[in-house]
Amino acid sequence: MVVTCEEVWREVSNYLEGEVDPTLRAAMEEHFRGCKRCTAVLDGTRNVIQLYGDERMFEVPLGFSHRLHRRLEENIVPARRTFLGWMVAAAAAVLVAGGFEVARSSVFSHPELRTEHAESSSGVPPDLMVVVATDGKTFHIPGCPFIHDKARLRTIAAREAMQEGYAPCVRCMRKYLNA
Amino acid sequence: MPEERTALEGPAAQFNEEVLIRRIRDGERELFYELIRPYERRVFAAAFAILRNEADAEDTAQEAMLKAFKHIRQFRAESRFSTWLIQITVNEARMRRRKEHANIIEPIVDRQDEEGNYTPRDFADWREIPLETLERKEVRQKLAEALASLGEKYREVFVLRDMQQLSIEETAKALGISAASVKTRLLRARLMLRELLAPGLGGNWSSRLSLAKGVKPW
Ligand SMILES: [Zn+2]
Numbered sequence: 001m002v003v004t005c006e007e008v009w010r011e012v013s014n015y016l017e018g019e020v021d022p023t024l025r026a027a028m029e030e031h032f033r034g035c036k037r038c039t040a041v042l043d044g045t046r047n048v049i050q051l052y053g054d055e056r057m058f059e060v061p062l063g064f065s066h067r068l069h070r071r072l073e074e075n076i077v078p079a080r081r082t083f084l085g086w087m088v089a090a091a092a093a094v095l096v097a098g099g100f101e102v103a104r105s106s107v108f109s110h111p112e113l114r115t116e117h118a119e120s121s122s123g124v125p126p127d128l129m130v131v132v133a134t135d136g137k138t139f140h141i142p143g144c145p146f147i148h149d150k151a152r153l154r155t156i157a158a159r160e161a162m163q164e165g166y167a168p169c170v171r172c173m174r175k176y177l178n179a
Numbered sequence: 180m181p182e183e184r185t186a187l188e189g190p191a192a193q194f195n196e197e198v199l200i201r202r203i204r205d206g207e208r209e210l211f212y213e214l215i216r217p218y219e220r221r222v223f224a225a226a227f228a229i230l231r232n233e234a235d236a237e238d239t240a241q242e243a244m245l246k247a248f249k250h251i252r253q254f255r256a257e258s259r260f261s262t263w264l265i266q267i268t269v270n271e272a273r274m275r276r277r278k279e280h281a282n283i284i285e286p287i288v289d290r291q292d293e294e295g296n297y298t299p300r301d302f303a304d305w306r307e308i309p310l311e312t313l314e315r316k317e318v319r320q321k322l323a324e325a326l327a328s329l330g331e332k333y334r335e336v337f338v339l340r341d342m343q344q345l346s347i348e349e350t351a352k353a354l355g356i357s358a359a360s361v362k363t364r365l366l367r368a369r370l371m372l373r374e375l376l377a378p379g380l381g382g383n384w385s386s387r388l389s390l391a392k393g394v395k396p397w
């Protein structure tokens with residue numbers, strides 16, 4: 001199967017979603033090897049997705065949170081709140097936050113994450129075989145289009161990847177992150 | 180804020196959310212603040228991407244949060260709370276846009292034929308923009324401007340799928356369109372953004388973004 005540049009442009013987005021069938025996928029990869037223009041389109045599109053998918057793109061105006069909470073308080077919690085009520089709420093919040101921390105740390109301890117924007121990786125099966133690039137920050141399912149440096153890949157168990165500080169790719173690991 | 184970044188939807192967080200939601204339903208209303216804390220910024224971002232106006236987006240974000248609280252009993256555990264919250268936000272933002280911006284003319288790209296093929300015009304080698312450059316406000320600004328210049332139907336799909344990380348199906352459901360339309364628009368949006376941001380481009384897109392004179396923010 002041979003694909004033209006036009007066909008590649010039409011499918012590049014689905015390719016990055018992992019939504020093209022294996023035959024087309026192989027044909028596209030063959031095409032990318034020989035076509036600079038399409039490789040430029042692919043790299044740029046992938047980078048666009050990564051940039052906009054970063055949490056740093058979520059900015060709020062100064063004081064946003066404060067004003068939001070004030071508005072919620074006017075509507076949600078009865079205006080007259082007793083001291084006891086405050087204490088109970090504060091204690092509950094501490095309990096909840098504490099419970100969350102315990103739940104997280106008991107599953108896996110994260111040594112030092114290579115990226116601070118990692119999603120919690122505790123849903124990833126520890127024995128799942130994943131690939132990491134030596135200079136990369138994330139681990140992937142083999143064949144994920146978001147693997148960058150295809151030259152220096154290692155296949156290791158997810159457990160090891162996490163121990164080495166790699167974070168799960170939000171694209172190919174999505175189903176585990178939302179499990 | 181570490182809690183905003185770590186409290187994403189891992190199973191632990193989800194378990195935590197289930198407990199929170201049950202307790203809120205049982206009357207511990209003040210726990211609602213805990214529930215929404217990780218999503219405040221995302222809700223604003225979703226509203227802003229649709230409305231492109233800070234004041235409107237902030238008010239819409241507040242309304243969406245209030246609505247989520249009021250309808251918390253209707254939340255079904257088979258979807259993620261964050262997805263449900265973003266869907267409410269999108270609905271609120273769209274309603275407001277219809278009310279207040281009925282007479283605003285949408286950008287030209289909106290009138291492009293969705294079915295026609297989109298042909299990239301620039302093939303400059305894309306030097307990867309490292310994620311670290313997002314620390315710089317002017318870079319985030321350029322990205323935001325590029326996004327704001329897309330027509331709304333492309334912007335909405337891109338924001339839900341690529342920024343809010345909803346699945347194709349969830350995006351389709353939130354916008355009331357087919358999964359096929361989501362894919363078509365997503366392709367367009369991604370290619371247009373690539374072209375708007377492609378370094379080394381001297382076309383009219385880049386001058387609209389004031390990237391002219393060869394000065395790039397990265
Ligand atoms: Zn080509």
Ligand SMILES: [Zn+2]
Nearest residue numbers: 140144169172
């Ligand atoms: Zn991946």
